[in-house]
Amino acid sequence: MTPPAEQKPPRAERLGAVRQVRPATEGWSQKKDAEGRPLLQFASPKRGKPPVHLADLNPEERTARLKELGLPGFRAKQLETHYFTHYTSDPTLMTDLPAAGREELVAGLLPPLLTEVRRLETDRGDTIKFLWKLHDGALVESVLMRYPGRITLCVSSQAGCGMNCPFCATGQAGLTRNMSAAEIVDQIVRANRLIAEGGLGGKKRDDHSADRVSNIVFMGMGEPLANYARVMQAVRVMTDKQHGLGMSARGITVSTVGLVPAIKKLAAEQIPVTFALSLHAPDDTLRDELIPVNSRWKVDEALDAARAYFDATGRRVSIEYALIKDMNDHGWRADLLAEKLNARGRGWVHVNPIPLNPTPGSIWTASERDVTNEFVRRLNAAGVPTTLRDTRGKEIDGACGQLATTEDDERAAEAMPVA
Numbered sequence: 057m058t059p060p061a062e063q064k065p066p067r068a069e070r071l072g073a074v075r076q077v078r079p080a081t082e083g084w085s086q087k088k089d090a091e092g093r094p095l096l097q098f099a100s101p102k103r104g105k106p107p108v109h110l111a112d113l114n115p116e117e118r119t120a121r122l123k124e125l126g127l128p129g130f131r132a133k134q135l136e137t138h139y140f141t142h143y144t145s146d147p148t149l150m151t152d153l154p155a156a157g158r159e160e161l162v163a164g165l166l167p168p169l170l171t172e173v174r175r176l177e178t179d180r181g182d183t184i185k186f187l188w189k190l191h192d193g194a195l196v197e198s199v200l201m202r203y204p205g206r207i208t209l210c211v212s213s214q215a216g217c218g219m220n221c222p223f224c225a226t227g228q229a230g231l232t233r234n235m236s237a238a239e240i241v242d243q244i245v246r247a248n249r250l251i252a253e254g255g256l257g258g259k260k261r262d263d264h265s266a267d268r269v270s271n272i273v274f275m276g277m278g279e280p281l282a283n284y285a286r287v288m289q290a291v292r293v294m295t296d297k298q299h300g301l302g303m304s305a306r307g308i309t310v311s312t313v314g315l316v317p318a319i320k321k322l323a324a325e326q327i328p329v330t331f332a333l334s335l336h337a338p339d340d341t342l343r344d345e346l347i348p349v350n351s352r353w354k355v356d357e358a359l360d361a362a363r364a365y366f367d368a369t370g371r372r373v374s375i376e377y378a379l380i381k382d383m384n385d386h387g388w389r390a391d392l393l394a395e396k397l398n399a400r401g402r403g404w405v406h407v408n409p410i411p412l413n414p415t416p417g418s419i420w421t422a423s424e425r426d427v428t429n430e431f432v433r434r435l436n437a438a439g440v441p442t443t444l445r446d447t448r449g450k451e452i453d454g455a456c457g458q459l460a461t462t463e464d465d466e467r468a469a470e471a472m473p474v475a
Contacts, residue, residue: 075382079345081222082419087230094348097218098282100234106191107167109238110135112289115299121165133299135165140293140301143249169242181257186246190215190239194232196277198243200250200269202258206307207251208271211243213287214278219313220348223380223412223420226277235278237289244269244294244301271307275332280310281318291327305329311376313349314358323361323368332374332408333362337384338393346384359396366404375407376445379423379431390431394438407435407442 087095110118110132118136119129131153138150147153147162170188173195177184182202189195194215201208217224218231248268250256259267272294274280280287291308293300311332312319322331335358337343343350350358362373375397379385397405409432411422423431428444435442 074386076386077380077382077420079222079342079383080419081228084228086220086222093351094220094222095218095230096220096348096352097231100214100283101231103194103233104192106169106236106239109167109169109236109242110139110165111238111241111293111300112236114289114292115296118165118299125161125164127161131161135162136299139166139245140299143245143252169236169239170246172246184250184256186243188243190235192233196235196239198247198276200247200256202256204260204263205265206270207256207265207268208273209244209247209269210273210276211240212276212278213240213274213280213283213290217278218282219279221313221346223346223378231278234283234286237286237293240286240290241293241301244272270303271309272303273309273311273332275309275311279313279315281312281315281322284318284321288322288325288327291329295327306371309374313347314353314361315349316353316357316361319358319361319365323365326369328369328371330371330374331362331365331369332376333358334376334378335359335393336376336378336380338389338396342384342389355396359400363400363404372403373405375405377407377409378412379409379428380412381421381423381427383420385423385427385431387430387434390434391438394435394440397440398438402439405440407440408445409442410445 089095113121115132118132122129122131134150134152138144142149144150145162145166145168147159150158150162153161169191171190173187173189175184175186184200186198186200187195188197196212196215198212199210201210212235214234215232216229217227220227220230251267251269274287287310291305291310294303294308295305296302305328307330309330309332310322311334313334319331319333322329334347335343335355337346338355340350340354343355353361362375365371366373375393377384377393393407397407409428411428412420413422422428432442432444
C-alpha cells in the first residue's frame with residue numbers, strides 16, 4: 057500500500073487554535089555547516105585508539121593472539137570465563153593461569169578500559185548512573201535499572217553524538233569519538249560485577265530473576281548505527297553463549313534516529329535484536345528541524361526500512377516518540393502516525409511515547425497528562441499498540457535524552473587517574 061502523503065494539520069490548528077512550538081536551542085548553539093544546516097557528524101574524529109581487548113576479537117583471533125605470545129590457545133577460554141562469567145580482570149583471582157607471566161598476559165588481553173569517575177543512585181537504589189573515563193580522557197555514561205523480573209543497562213556507543221538533535225543533551229557537544237566494541241561490552245561486565253557484589257538494591261522477595269544484566273538498550277550516548285561495525289561486534293560478544301556473555305538477542309534493543317542504509321544492513325545480520333526507531337514526528341516539516349538526519353532520509357524512508365526489518369527478522373519494531381509540549385503532541389500528529397504505520401500493515405510495530413525529560417537550559421517540557429493520554433488513546437483506537445514508557449533516573453539526569461557530561465563531571469574526571 058502506498059504510504060499517505062504529507063498531511064496538513066486541521067484548519068483550527070493552522071489558524072493558531074492549538075499552539076505550535078518550533079524546535080530551537082536555548083543555552084547552547086547548534087553547530088551548522090557552511091550552508092546553515094545543522095551539522096551531522098558520521099565519521100569519528102581521529103584520536104588515539106583504545107588498547108585492543110579480548111572483547112574486540114572473535115574467538116579465532118583470541119586464540120591466534122595467544123599463540124603469537126607463545127601460549128597455548130586454550131588459555132583464551134580461561135580468560136573468557138574470568139571476564140564474561142566471573143566479571144573480573146584481576147590477575148590475582150585467576151589462579152588457573154600459570155603464575156609466571158600471568159600479569160603480563162592479563163594486561164595484554166584484558167587491559168583496563170573504563171575508569172569509574174562517579175556513581176549516582178536514586179533513593180531506592182534501583183537505578184544507578186555511572187560516569188566513565190576512557191583511556192584518552194573522553195567521558196561516557198551508562199544507566200543500570202532494576203525492574204521486576206529483569207535488569208536493564210542503557211549503554212553508550214559513542215562519546216558524545218554527531219546527530220545534533222536540538223532537544224537532546226548528549227548532542228550539544230558533538231561527537232568526540234566512537235567507542236570500541238570492548239568499551240561497550242565493558243559497561244555490561246562492570247555492571248554485572250556491581251550486581252554480583254550486591255550493589256543494586258530494590259530486588260523484591262518474589263523476584264527470582266538472575267542477578268545480572270538481562271536487557272541492553274543502546275539508548276545511552278551516541279547514535280549506535282553511526283558506529284556500526286563496533287556495535288555489531290559488541291552485540292556478537294553479548295549473544296555468544298560459548299565465548300561471550302551468552303545473552304538473548306531478544307533482550308537487546310538497538311536504536312537509531314533513522315540511518316536508513318545501516319537499518320538495512322542490520323536487517324541482513326540475522327541477529328534478532330529488537331530494533332527501535334526514534335521518530336518523534338510523523339511529518340517531515342517538523343522532523344527536519346527536530347531530527348536533523350531527516351534531511352538525508354525522510355520519515356517514509358525510515359518507516360519503510362523499519363518495516364523491512366520486521367519482514368526480514370519477524371521482530372516487532374518499536375517506534376520511540378518523545379512527547380514535547382505544544383511541539384509534536386498534537387492529536388492530528390497521532391492520527392498521521394497511525395495512518396502511516398497502518399499503511400505498512402498491522403502487527404509489525406509498537407509505539408512507545410516517552411514524556412520528554414528536562415535538560416539544563418531547555419525551554420521545552422513534557423506534554424500535559426491529558427494531552428499525553430489523548431495521544432496514546434488515538435493510536436490505540438487506530439489499532440496501533442501503544443504503551444507510555446516508564447522513565448527512570450530523571451532525578452539523577454539518567455533518563456532518555458539527559459546523558460551529558462557537565463563541568464563538574466569534567467573536573468572530577470581530571471582528578472581521576474586512568475585505570
